[in-house]
Amino acid sequence: AQRVTQPEKLLSVFKGAPVELKCNYSYSGSPELFWYVQYSRQRLQLLLRHISRESIKGFTADLNKGETSFHLKKPFAQEEDSAMYYCALTSGSARQLTFGSGTQLTVLP
Amino acid sequence: KAGVTQTPRYLIKTRGQQVTLSCSPISGHRSVSWYQQTPGQGLQFLFEYFSETQRNKGNFPGRFSGRQFSNSRSEMNVSTLELGDSALYLCASSESGYYTDTQYFGPGTRLTVL
Numbered sequence: 234a235q236r237v238t239q240p241e242k243l244l245s246v247f248k249g250a251p252v253e254l255k256c257n258y259s260y261s262g263s264p265e266l267f268w269y270v271q272y273s274r275q276r277l278q279l280l281l282r283h284i285s286r287e288s289i290k291g292f293t294a295d296l297n298k299g300e301t302s303f304h305l306k307k308p309f310a311q312e313e314d315s316a317m318y319y320c321a322l323t324s325g326s327a328r329q330l331t332f333g334s335g336t337q338l339t340v341l342p
Numbered sequence: 343k344a345g346v347t348q349t350p351r352y353l354i355k356t357r358g359q360q361v362t363l364s365c366s367p368i369s370g371h372r373s374v375s376w377y378q379q380t381p382g383q384g385l386q387f388l389f390e391y392f393s394e395t396q397r398n399k400g401n402f403p404g405r406f407s408g409r410q411f412s413n414s415r416s417e418m419n420v421s422t423l424e425l426g427d428s429a430l431y432l433c434a435s436s437e438s439g440y441y442t443d444t445q446y447f448g449p450g451t452r453l454t455v456l
Contacts (some may be wrong), residue, residue: 265442276345278434284442308420319385323441328373329387329398330434330445 235260237322239333246310247341254336256294256320257322264322267330270318271339279303280318290300291313310340343368346435346448348379348381354454360421363451365433367414371446373397373439374416379430379450388431388452420453426453 234258246252258264268280281289283296283303294305303320320333346456355361367374375398376388387400391410408418414435420427430450436443 267444268446276449279444279446282442282444325441328439328441329379329390329400330385330389332385334384 234323235264235322235331237320237331237333239320239336241336242334243291243337243339245339245341248312249309252307252310252314252338252340254318254320254338256303256305256333258301258303260324261302261321262324264324266294267319267321268292268303268305268325269319269321269332271319273316276320289293299311310338312340314338314340315340343348343370346433346446348431348433348451350446350451351449352452352454354456355423355425357425359423360407360419361423361453362419363431363453365416365418365435365448367416367433367435368408368446371435371437372414373436373443374410374414375434375436375439375445376416376418377401377434379396379432380428385432388438397439401414404424423455425445427456 238257266283270280271277292307319335323331349364356439373392375390390398394410406422410416415427415442433448436445
């Protein structure tokens with residue numbers, strides 16, 4: 234079975250500080266990893282995905298297969314980054330998204 | 343392109359009733375998935391449809407069912423509602439449902455069961 238763990242339910246950082254949202258997964262094959270974000274009163278939307286290897290809004294995420302992690306990072310947090318962040322996984326054998334429990338990020342002024 | 347739309351946005355029902363939720367995917371998308379979001383369980387997969395066929399099903403009781411029409415629009419039905427069915431129901435569409443496809447989410451339908 235595939236599982237995604239986000240150990241931090243809440244995370245607060247000051248504006249301009251670096252931020253790292255942790256994501257660990259368990260899956261024996263080759264999964265595809267995603268980060269989704271939900272801003273207040275908005276729908277869930279894709280932030281970035283591993284296969285694209287692109288940086289969105291200054292966020293990056295590196296897949297570490299040895300540690301089975303896909304942590305989300307941004308060097309300088311902005312107040313508009315405050316949102317709920319979900320790490321998610323799919324695989325060839327289970328096409329549905331398996332989500333972590335989410336991390337509520339608050340960027341303080 | 344217009345995004346994924348879901349109707350209605352809010353619903354209030356009583357225990358024992360049934361409910362039907364509707365989802366219109368992005369034009370050209372053939373895969374529609376449904377998810378349940380609750381504070382306790384988070385986001386959980388219900389089922390996925392592609393070309394009017396259910397391809398994948400999550401671990402939910404048979405009271406939860408769905409279907410997809412030839413225009414890719416989808417409906418989900420919950421019969422004999424229970425208090426625990428109160429949740430935000432999200433629909434997502436993707437082009438082909440391949441596991442690397444991006445899924446685009448609708449705004450959700452907030453179901454409250456009294």
